[in-house]
Amino acid sequence: MLELRKDIFADERDDNLKEIGKGTQRQDMLGHVTGTSTYFDDHKLQGMQHLKVLRSPYAHARLRRIDTMEAERSPGVRRIIRGADVPRNLNTLLSLINFGKDDEPSLAVDKVRYKGEPVVAVVAESPREAYEAMAKVRVDYDPLPAVFDVEEALKPGAPVVNETYPKNTFTYHDVYDHQKLRFGDVERGFAEADHVLEQRYQMSPIEHAPTETNGSIAAPDTNGRYVVYTSTQALFFSLDTCAKILDVPSNTFHFIGGTVGGGFGGKVDTLTEPLAILGAMLTGRPVRYQLGREEEMQFGSPRGAERIYIKDGVMRDGRIVARKIHAYFDSGAYTRLSSYAVVKCVAHLPGPYTIPNVHGDVYCVFTNRTPATAMRGFGVTAMDFALECQMDKLAHLVGTDPMEFRILNAYRDGDMKAHQREAKNTALIECVQVAAEKAKWPLREEVKRMSSRKDGGGSRATISPTPIEPVPQRAAVSQQRTTYDRAAPATTQQPPPPTPAPPPPTRPPAPSPSHGATRFSSVFGTRRR
Amino acid sequence: MAKHRGRGIASINYPIGMNLGGDPSQALVHSNPSGKFTVSLSSIDLGQGMKSVTRQICAETLGVPVEDVYVDTADSDTGPHCMGSFASRGTHRVGNAVMAAAKEARGVMMEAAAEELEVNAADLDTDGRGNIHVKGAPHRSISTKDVAIAAQFKQGKTISGRGIFLVPLSEVNPETGEMSPATCYAHACLVAEVEVDDETGEVAMVRMDSAYELGRALNPRLVEQQLVGGAWMGISHALFETPEPYYPDPAHGPRDFVEYLMPGPGDICPHDIAVLERPAADGPFGAKGPGEMCANPVMPAVANAIFNAVGVRMDELPITPEKVLRALKAQGGARPQARR
Numbered sequence: 108m109l110e111l112r113k114d115i116f117a118d119e120r121d122d123n124l125k126e127i128g129k130g131t132q133r134q135d136m137l138g139h140v141t142g143t144s145t146y147f148d149d150h151k152l153q154g155m156q157h158l159k160v161l162r163s164p165y166a167h168a169r170l171r172r173i174d175t176m177e178a179e180r181s182p183g184v185r186r187i188i189r190g191a192d193v194p195r196n197l198n199t200l201l202s203l204i205n206f207g208k209d210d211e212p213s214l215a216v217d218k219v220r221y222k223g224e225p226v227v228a229v230v231a232e233s234p235r236e237a238y239e240a241m242a243k244v245r246v247d248y249d250p251l252p253a254v255f256d257v258e259e260a261l262k263p264g265a266p267v268v269n270e271t272y273p274k275n276t277f278t279y280h281d282v283y284d285h286q287k288l289r290f291g292d293v294e295r296g297f298a299e300a301d302h303v304l305e306q307r308y309q310m311s312p313i314e315h316a317p318t319e320t321n322g323s324i325a326a327p328d329t330n331g332r333y334v335v336y337t338s339t340q341a342l343f344f345s346l347d348t349c350a351k352i353l354d355v356p357s358n359t360f361h362f363i364g365g366t367v368g369g370g371f372g373g374k375v376d377t378l379t380e381p382l383a384i385l386g387a388m389l390t391g392r393p394v395r396y397q398l399g400r401e402e403e404m405q406f407g408s409p410r411g412a413e414r415i416y417i418k419d420g421v422m423r424d425g426r427i428v429a430r431k432i433h434a435y436f437d438s439g440a441y442t443r444l445s446s447y448a449v450v451k452c453v454a455h456l457p458g459p460y461t462i463p464n465v466h467g468d469v470y471c472v473f474t475n476r477t478p479a480t481a482m483r484g485f486g487v488t489a490m491d492f493a494l495e496c497q498m499d500k501l502a503h504l505v506g507t508d509p510m511e512f513r514i515l516n517a518y519r520d521g522d523m524k525a526h527q528r529e530a531k532n533t534a535l536i537e538c539v540q541v542a543a544e545k546a547k548w549p550l551r552e553e554v555k556r557m558s559s560r561k562d563g564g565g566s567r568a569t570i571s572p573t574p575i576e577p578v579p580q581r582a583a584v585s586q587q588r589t590t591y592d593r594a595a596p597a598t599t600q601q602p603p604p605p606t607p608a609p610p611p612p613t614r615p616p617a618p619s620p621s622h623g624a625t626r627f628s629s630v631f632g633t634r635r636r
Numbered sequence: 637m638a639k640h641r642g643r644g645i646a647s648i649n650y651p652i653g654m655n656l657g658g659d660p661s662q663a664l665v666h667s668n669p670s671g672k673f674t675v676s677l678s679s680i681d682l683g684q685g686m687k688s689v690t691r692q693i694c695a696e697t698l699g700v701p702v703e704d705v706y707v708d709t710a711d712s713d714t715g716p717h718c719m720g721s722f723a724s725r726g727t728h729r730v731g732n733a734v735m736a737a738a739k740e741a742r743g744v745m746m747e748a749a750a751e752e753l754e755v756n757a758a759d760l761d762t763d764g765r766g767n768i769h770v771k772g773a774p775h776r777s778i779s780t781k782d783v784a785i786a787a788q789f790k791q792g793k794t795i796s797g798r799g800i801f802l803v804p805l806s807e808v809n810p811e812t813g814e815m816s817p818a819t820c821y822a823h824a825c826l827v828a829e830v831e832v833d834d835e836t837g838e839v840a841m842v843r844m845d846s847a848y849e850l851g852r853a854l855n856p857r858l859v860e861q862q863l864v865g866g867a868w869m870g871i872s873h874a875l876f877e878t879p880e881p882y883y884p885d886p887a888h889g890p891r892d893f894v895e896y897l898m899p900g901p902g903d904i905c906p907h908d909i910a911v912l913e914r915p916a917a918d919g920p921f922g923a924k925g926p927g928e929m930c931a932n933p934v935m936p937a938v939a940n941a942i943f944n945a946v947g948v949r950m951d952e953l954p955i956t957p958e959k960v961l962r963a964l965k966a967q968g969g970a971r972p973q974a975r976r
Contacts (some may be wrong), residue, residue: 109860109909111853116914120852120922125764126696127921130857133688134707135681166886204658222886256884280810288813310953311878314896341720342678346712364710370682371869375722401891404879412883437884450808451655454817459649467813476886481722483869483928487650488935492953495646495936499943508976509940513647513825527814534823534849534914539647541847541910542825546643548976578811 115537135366144366146319147336148397152326156185158386158396159237161227161244162406163219166475167253167266170217173227174245181243183236185390188228190216193385194354199442200376203347210271211441211478213352213381219248220268220440221477223406230386230394253475257414257435260472268440268473277438277446277471282579286453288467290525291571293420296429296464300420302504308417308493312437313410314403315482319368321376321407322397325383333384334361340370345377352381353388360384372481376408376443411445411479412437413489417497420464425507425515429464430457434490436471439478446471448486454526455487458494459535460516461567465525510543511554521564529568533559637835640972641842644940647825650929651818652916653725658805661725662716663733665694665741666796671766671784673698673741675707678715679730684927685858686726690734692854693920697738698745699762700780716798724925727854728820731920732801740797745780748787748795752778803918820916822924823849826867826933830941834970837957839875839942841905846933849912851924856911862926863909870934871905872898878954947971 113122122128138144175187190196190212197209215226227244231237254260254268260275261284267273276284297303323337339345342364350357367374379396386394398407413436420429434452438445449471456467484491502512517535524530536559543550653659664676675694681687687707695702709715718730742762749768750757753776761771762780769777787793806816829842844867853859876897879889890896915922939950947970948963964970 108907109856109863109911111856112847112910112912115912120913120915124696124921125699126692126702127852127854128856129692129702130855131688131692131702133685133858134691135687255886280808283810286808286813287811289811290813306951308951309883311883312880313873313877314879314890316877316893316896316898339720340680340682340722341718342680342710342712342715343717344720360712362712364680367680367682370680370721372722375720400893404891404896405889409879412880447655450815451651451817453813454651454655454815459647459821459823474884476880483866484650484932485723485928486655487928488873488932489953491646491648491932492935492939493951495648495933496939496949496951498646499644499936499940500949509645513645517647525813526817527812528816532820532914532916533649534912535647535649535825537912537914538823538825538847538849539645541912542645542647542827542845545845545847545908545910546827548643548645548827573812576811 112541146366146368147323147338150324150336152324152393155324155393155395156230156232156386156390157234157237158228158230158382158394159234159241160225161229161241163215163222163224163226165219165248165250166222167251168219168248169251170215170219171247171249175227178229178240178243181236181240183232184229184240185232186230186386188214188230188382188385188389190214192389193352195352198348198352200348200444201447202351203344207277207442207446208271210269221475223477224440228382228386230390255474255476257437257472257474260474268475272473275473277442281581285468285470286449288453288456288465288525289573290527291464292574293429293431293464293466297420300428301423303418303420304500304504305416305418306497306500308415308496310413310489310492312412312479313482315371315373317369317371317373320398320400320403321374321378323379323383324393324395325380325387326393327387327391328361332359332361333387334363335380335384336363337380338367338374339364339377340367340374344375345380348377349380349384353384371483372485373407376480378407406477408443408478408480410482411439415490415493417493419497419501421501421505423505425505425512427460427462427501427516430462431466432456433468434470436469437479438471438473439476440473441478443478443480445479451486452490455490456525459518461518461522463571510539510548510550514539514554514557519559519563522567523570527570530563535559639831639833640945640970641829641831642941642943642945642973643827643829643976644937644944645825645827646933646936646940648929648933649821649823650724650932652728652820652822652924653803653818654719654723655817656806656808656815657803659719659725659729660800660802661718661729661733663730663737663799664716664796665734665737666794667741667784669784669788671704671779671781673700673705675705675734676715677707677709677718677730678712679718679726680710680721682721684726684862685855686721686730688858689727689854690730693731693734694738696921697735698742699764701764701766704766704780724927724929726927727923727925728919729801731923733799735920736799736801737797740799741795744793744795745783748791748793749778749783751791752783752786819918820851820924822851822926822929824929824933826937828934828937828941830938830945832942832945832960834946834964837961837964839938839955839960841871841903843905844907846907847910847912848926848930849914850926851916851919852913852922853911854921854923859911859926860909863930864907866930867907867934868899868904870931871903873931873953874935874938875955944973944976947973
């Protein structure tokens with residue numbers, strides 16, 4: 108049941124609107140309820156082939172030899188694709204916004220870094236024939252020690268998961284292995300506090316579990332273009348990623364999305380499109396690549412695990428005076444988007460509360476598991492779990508009602524937030540008041556009268572002196588271009604020719620250009636200063 | 637052995653759009669000669685209802701009925717660039733782009749109508765039902781259809797508009813984390829009531845009460861769908877889901893929905909929701925975005941309710957019966973806290 112509380116903040120709104128605010132029926136309702144909405148997999152194309160991927164059985168191993176001789180002669184096989192066939196077999200998703208270094212191959216070459224990492228792709232006339240050929244691929248692995256715990260991964264001597272980041276952490280601002288937040292002086296806050304409480308929280312990975320698994324169909328179109336039907340939740344994100352990996356101009360592709368059978372963040376990674384398109388390029392025929400349910404659950408990227416330590420200083424009257432957090436995001440074997448979530452998490456600290464001293468260190472850590480990615484509430488969900496469990500414990504510790512404890516500490520208009528911007532348009536207090544009312548949870552009258560619009564700012568808008576920490580020397584920075592302004596394809600504007608012509612020449616991953624203007628200003632990470 | 641009830645709360649906020657901004661979306665709006673409008677987007681509707689919300693934004697801005705607007709999505713040849721449907725950015729970023737495009741199209745439509753009615757465009761208004769009239773003189777009017785015909789075949793005007801919305805990229809201070817992460821925030825508070833079986837460790841949801849502040853509920857039915865579904869996901873995250881049940885040990889991973897458990901119809905509970913609207917200065921009609929945040933308060937509220945019921949702190953997600961039983965055993969049995 109949903110109730111619109113139009114009485115609250117009514118003076119800030121114009122409610123004389125004609126279409127806005129109406130519960131109008133969805134434009135696509137008829138298609139959904141009659142089962143005629145089109146999904147990517149509804150496109151059955153003539154001569155369509157099927158691509159399946161052979162995955163590593165090891166969490167960490169050197170690839171000694173891949174023998175596809177027998178598989179290539181298997182019935183129905185049209186093409187075996189190896190890492191050397193991928194024009195630019197190293198990418199990182201956020202090169203789109205010039206953040207991070209290319210660290211993930213489409214198909215493993217020298218090493219596998221997680222169980223389930225794609226090693227070889229098979230294009231065949233039917234899924235069954237693809238699986239049968241896959242069983243005939245011989246791969247010699249040399250197993251390596253693996254690391255699965257984020258704190259173990261940071262210890263000296265831990266196995267190096269991903270050579271692009273040899274310390275098993277993403278690099279922030281060229282020098283740091285974490286993103287910092289410094290606001291006021293937490294140590295002084297702890298010294299003044301009546302109670303100090305330090306706790307550990309852990310969230311395990313979570314699967315997006317979409318009804319429709321990740322997939323795409325790529326087909327040669329007229330005039331040298333390719334049409335791609337895809338389940339992506341970010342059309343140009345996927346298109347530009349494919350243009351980079353396949354080293355062709357972006358207008359080579361006509362991407363068509365459509366109804367998506369559930370995304371929740373798990374359909375941003377462009378897991379299937381590059382190989383499906385490459386399969387179509389190499390065979391001249393349509394190629395479909397869709398993850399099976401087990402692949403989606405085990406090897407399609409999940410919401411990553413997070414480990415969080417919170418130390419709080421609180422006064423007897425319920426005011427939180429200091430909050431210190433260190434947290435570890437488990438990125439799995441590659442960066443994907445976890446590096447970005449770390450910064451979003453730091454911006455979120457210390458939660459929707461005004462605390463005069465806040466200190467945060469958040470790490471993006473590499474381990475030998477399926478790479479993590481975005482999911483609903485990215486960078487915030489686990490931290491909110493930790494913060495709000497901690498809030499409950501603090502309220503219990505000082506003997507304050509947990510609702511009132513939140514209202515007491517809630518941020519208000521005019522307060523200074525820990526990322527050094529003024530709080531505006533806040534409404535936490537009103538939400539707590541209304542939820543209490545709904546749940547028939549008694550609040551004291553003076554607490555009921557409190558408002559996000561009153562009593563903020565003033566001393567709550569100041570930043571206490573913050574201790575200065577030594578700043579490490581920055582190394583010279585090599586600039587990586589964004590996916591948009593990368594150099595023009597080196598040899599040809601045409602996609603690789605279809606078989607029986609030979610596959611494109613094997614190329615080592617292109618080195619990152621060390622100069623070049625960027626159109627995109629950089630966020631952090633590999634920025635040229 | 638007994639079942640114990642308890643209540644717990646959580647309050648949260650959530651940033652709208654990609655952290656630090658720098659995530660543009662574009663929209664194109666044009667009319668056909670019958671006065672029917674098409675919104676062209678490359679953005680993706682994930683089922684959350686972005687087509688419907690942007691359709692309402694476009695109709696409201698143009699001043700035409702919603703039936704006269706059709707939103708076409710997810711085509712890279714016809715739709716201009718959009719970063720994608722994630723980070724709670726659809727309503728805010730794409731909605732603003734559509735609003736800008738619709739404003740420009742409305743400008744041309746009013747100019748064309750002014751020419752037909754031989755008045756100044758500034759003196760005209762729309763009635764939202766498909767007509768344009770002189771302010772204060774409703775009888776001096778022309779239908780949007782007739783305006784579109786005149787614009788196309790007589791005046792040689794395109795009733796169309798382009799829109800983009802961009803929150804400029806913010807930098808991050810490496811030493812302090814100073815940054816401008818988002819321009820607006822949604823808010824929520826949720827109360828969860830649970831029943832804990834101290835013999836099996838099972839946690840059953842009894843009910844939830846919540847308040848969400850979302851700037852503006854552009855379509856309250858779609859908001860309800862998001863909040864109800866998101867809370868279900870929150871229950872699922874809190875009590876059921878993980879592909880690595882003994883994390884960081886990667887063993888025992890599920891392979892299908894028999895092994896990967898989620899709440900079924902018998903596991904959900906009544907959920908009473910209030911929606912508050914404090915308009916965001918830069919939101920389309922003040923809207924923020926309910927998409928991502930609605931699962932977040934459920935997990936801690938459930939953990940806090942379990943403490944209230946049996947006195948154990950569950951600091952690791954998901955809170956499986958095994959973990960509850962182990963915690964109860966370590967504590968020497970249930971210790972119900974003061975009822976609230």
